[in-house]
Amino acid sequence: MYSVKTVAVTPTEKRGRQYATPEAKEQDRIRQAKYRAAKRYDYSGASKRSQHMKRVRALMLLGGKCENCGNNDMRVLDFDHVKNNGAEHRRQGFIGHKMIKAVLQNPTDYQVLCSNCNRIKYFESKGY
Numbered sequence: 001m002y003s004v005k006t007v008a009v010t011p012t013e014k015r016g017r018q019y020a021t022p023e024a025k026e027q028d029r030i031r032q033a034k035y036r037a038a039k040r041y042d043y044s045g046a047s048k049r050s051q052h053m054k055r056v057r058a059l060m061l062l063g064g065k066c067e068n069c070g071n072n073d074m075r076v077l078d079f080d081h082v083k084n085n086g087a088e089h090r091r092q093g094f095i096g097h098k099m100i101k102a103v104l105q106n107p108t109d110y111q112v113l114c115s116n117c118n119r120i121k122y123f124e125s126k127g128y
């Protein structure tokens with residue numbers, strides 16, 4: 001067991017908990033780390049599922065397969081900016097869930113391409 005004593009804080013005293021022994025402090029540190037890790041795991045699981053479903057919804061809204069080759073493997077599908085303004089769009093902060101939200105709001109500005117076709121489109125636009 002660990003023991004924690006909460007003390008009144010004055011400007012000259014160090015803030016925080018005081019521990020009876022260094023072992024108690026170490027045990028409390030481990031306990032807090034485990035608690036935070038468990039919490040982080042729960043949150044990330046829920047938000048990952050939620051974001052994944054939003055991405056799937058946006059992909060299905062735009063047809064659910066590559067416009068160029070017809071690949072429908074969700075793992076390789078990308079949202080492509082039809083007007084080739086993706087870099088500018090990302091600079092404005094539209095990454096991750098914001099990007100997916102933008103797709104759901106303005107579906108006509110985007111198309112679905114697989115990673116290969118998207119990369120080929122990029123290099124062809126650069127003249128390679």
Ligand SMILES: [Zn+2]
Pocket residue numbers: 066067068069070071113114115116117118
């Ligand atoms: Zn493709």
